[in-house]
Amino acid sequence: MPTRTDPMTRPAETIDPATPEKRQAAGTQTLLRGLAAIECVATGTTEVKGIAARLGTPRSTVHRMLNSLVAEGYLHHVPYKGYLLGPKLIQLGMKALEQRPLVALARPHIEALAQRTGDTVHLGVVDGDEVFYLDKIPSTRGLEMRSRVGLRMPLASTGIGKALMLGMPPSRWRELHDAVATAPDTVGGRPGPQPWPKYEKLMAGFLRRDWVLDLEENEIGVRCVGAPVRDISNQVVAAISVASAVPYMPDERMAELGPVVRAAADAISRELGWKQDGSATGLP
Amino acid sequence: MPTRTDPMTRPAETIDPATPEKRQAAGTQTLLRGLAAIECVATGTTEVKGIAARLGTPRSTVHRMLNSLVAEGYLHHVPYKGYLLGPKLIQLGMKALEQRPLVALARPHIEALAQRTGDTVHLGVVDGDEVFYLDKIPSTRGLEMRSRVGLRMPLASTGIGKALMLGMPPSRWRELHDAVATAPDTVGGRPGPQPWPKYEKLMAGFLRRDWVLDLEENEIGVRCVGAPVRDISNQVVAAISVASAVPYMPDERMAELGPVVRAAADAISRELGWKQDGSATGLP
DNA sequence: GCAATATCTCTCAATATATGAGACATTAGG
DNA sequence: CCTAATGTCTCATATATTGAGAGATATTGC
Numbered sequence: 307m308p309t310r311t312d313p314m315t316r317p318a319e320t321i322d323p324a325t326p327e328k329r330q331a332a333g334t335q336t337l338l339r340g341l342a343a344i345e346c347v348a349t350g351t352t353e354v355k356g357i358a359a360r361l362g363t364p365r366s367t368v369h370r371m372l373n374s375l376v377a378e379g380y381l382h383h384v385p386y387k388g389y390l391l392g393p394k395l396i397q398l399g400m401k402a403l404e405q406r407p408l409v410a411l412a413r414p415h416i417e418a419l420a421q422r423t424g425d426t427v428h429l430g431v432v433d434g435d436e437v438f439y440l441d442k443i444p445s446t447r448g449l450e451m452r453s454r455v456g457l458r459m460p461l462a463s464t465g466i467g468k469a470l471m472l473g474m475p476p477s478r479w480r481e482l483h484d485a486v487a488t489a490p491d492t493v494g495g496r497p498g499p500q501p502w503p504k505y506e507k508l509m510a511g512f513l514r515r516d517w518v519l520d521l522e523e524n525e526i527g528v529r530c531v532g533a534p535v536r537d538i539s540n541q542v543v544a545a546i547s548v549a550s551a552v553p554y555m556p557d558e559r560m561a562e563l564g565p566v567v568r569a570a571a572d573a574i575s576r577e578l579g580w581k582q583d584g585s586a587t588g589l590p
Numbered sequence: 591m592p593t594r595t596d597p598m599t600r601p602a603e604t605i606d607p608a609t610p611e612k613r614q615a616a617g618t619q620t621l622l623r624g625l626a627a628i629e630c631v632a633t634g635t636t637e638v639k640g641i642a643a644r645l646g647t648p649r650s651t652v653h654r655m656l657n658s659l660v661a662e663g664y665l666h667h668v669p670y671k672g673y674l675l676g677p678k679l680i681q682l683g684m685k686a687l688e689q690r691p692l693v694a695l696a697r698p699h700i701e702a703l704a705q706r707t708g709d710t711v712h713l714g715v716v717d718g719d720e721v722f723y724l725d726k727i728p729s730t731r732g733l734e735m736r737s738r739v740g741l742r743m744p745l746a747s748t749g750i751g752k753a754l755m756l757g758m759p760p761s762r763w764r765e766l767h768d769a770v771a772t773a774p775d776t777v778g779g780r781p782g783p784q785p786w787p788k789y790e791k792l793m794a795g796f797l798r799r800d801w802v803l804d805l806e807e808n809e810i811g812v813r814c815v816g817a818p819v820r821d822i823s824n825q826v827v828a829a830i831s832v833a834s835a836v837p838y839m840p841d842e843r844m845a846e847l848g849p850v851v852r853a854a855a856d857a858i859s860r861e862l863g864w865k866q867d868g869s870a871t872g873l874p
Numbered sequence: 875g876c877a878a879t880a881t882c883t884c885t886c887a888a889t890a891t892a893t894g895a896g897a898c899a900t901t902a903g904g
Numbered sequence: 905c906c907t908a909a910t911g912t913c914t915c916a917t918a919t920a921t922t923g924a925g926a927g928a929t930a931t932t933g934c
Binding site for chain 3: 905906907908909910911912913914915916917918919920921922923924925926927928929930931932933934
Binding site: 334341342345348368374375380390393394396399400401403433440444446454456 | 618620622623628629654658659664677679681682683685686687688689690704722724730739741759836856
């Protein structure tokens with residue numbers, strides 16, 4: 307039960323306070339345990355003993371589940387050494403990306419943007435209070451970004467995140483900002499965002515232009531320019547950003563890049579049925 | 591039972607003919623069913639009805655499992671529309687790639703190769719009778735290859751596959767060649783490999799040089815040059831290839847590319863502890 | 875090289891667990 | 905507005921999972 311790391315389950319956003327004792331699980335405990343085992347392996351607990359401990363389940367049972375998972379290719383087993391995530395997960399992960407029409411539609415545009423700028427380009431969506439990276443084109447300059455597809459980052463301190471925030475009511479800005487500003491994890495030496503009053507002013511300015519800047523707030527030495535992607539109902543459904551090391555990102559270049567990134571984002575938006583004007587028509 | 595479309599469950603390569611009646615399943619039927627449900631969604635069966643039919647399980651049960659999978663983020667549910675693979679699978683897939691030290695070690699080298707050649711570069715390993723793509727750097731020329739990370743392809747008719755075959759006894763070459771040559775699926779208009787006697791001659795030549803050619807055998811209009819990657823015990827554990835459209839791949843260029851690809855492969859091999867000379871020392 | 879230790883494999887009875895039919899609520903689409 | 909399909913829920917039943925432990929196999933330490 308300590309595995310509940312990400313509450314991204316939107317369907318059941320309302321918990322049921324009426325059934326306190328029955329909350330143990332909706333139905334398939336066995337299935338959930340198996341999935342928990344996969345996540346144990348994903349988070350570095352690769353030995354049977356450790357997994358059994360984390361799951362609070364006898365070794366015998368864990369072993370049986372692991373065998374099934376290995377047989378299906380979800381895990382890979384090196385006898386007497388440990389378990390690793392298996393090839394099936396790679397396959398399914400890639401397929402999951404393909405199934406999101408967004409990724410497929412956006413690909414050509416972010417590739418073009420990457421080629422044009424020579425920098426790292428990201429595509430991301432909101433997931434809970436974080437940005438979820440759906441795609442990444444590495445820089446052609448040879449410098450590697452720490453970001454990865456499938457990774458999560460705070461919304462308020464990343465270029466993509468701030469672009470996504472443009473689609474939210476300003477009241478949420480505060481929450482998200484404070485969540486990052488007060489976050490105890492300054493691991494990796496994140497400088498964090500500007501103090502609130504200034505942050506709000508900046509965001510308001512971004513909102514007018516419809517593109518955002520990030521000045522080493524998420525990672526020292528990395529600046530980026532982002533813009534939101536909208537769907538047919540004018541909702542922000544994703545965002546893109548161009549990121550690079552500070553030396554490649556002087557203020558003037560960022561100012562030039564703004565409209566470029568916005569244009570790319572708009573191109574993707576149009577693929578999703580978005581119409582240039584601001585009117586939201588929910589009907590097809 | 592007509593659901594087995596993709597026999598990608600290779601892990602248990604040796605079947606056990608001694609236990610004919612017990613083959614029903616190792617242990618956790620519930621877990622396996624849940625995983626099967628995921629694969630249904632992966633292969634396009636996105637409605638509850640269809641999944642229930644393919645699994646031979648009542649809707650009620652399927653529904654419960656799907657709920658659990660959605661709650662854990664393995665699936666995504668659009669009410670009254672269908673199910674999609676969820677973000678957790680993207681995360682796990684990426685993590686699975688990271689956990690393979692091979693991918694991380696090889697990355698810089700294949701990136702360098704991609705930049706140097708301007709073409710699509712692949713990294714793959716053997717999985718059963720197929721090559722499994724572990725990484726791919728897209729071409730900077732704008733032309734997109736059909737290959738994808740996580741995909742499988744026949745060994746005998748791909749550049750990477752043939753490079754991997756260099757690490758196998760020639761007796762297996764025949765099987766693999768015939769498997770492709772007699773394959774009834776000529777879908778996508780695959781021309782297929784050369785007839786056997788000639789194929790063997792070519793392979794023998796490749797073996798001497800330690801790099802291989804593929805001349806539109808897997809896909810019309812695509813040529814590639816591949817080379818095997820070896821580990822500390824001199825075993826072939828992976829292969830890389832450079833692929834491009836025919837106009838970019840005249841015979842002379844392929845001849846030049848051979849040593850280049852081999853050098854890149856050797857660089858990765860050295861990262862794995864491989865020593866230049868041909869002697870196999872199993873001890874550290 | 876051998877012993878000690880840890881991991882894997884397998885069996886079996888008990889029972890907790892998932893099952894599945896069906897009724898009901900909700901939504902989509904014509 | 906109505907119909908058909910999907911989602912939601914309950915409950916008795918028996919199936920399928922569980923978990924302890926003993927034995928086989930491999931790894932590690934000495």
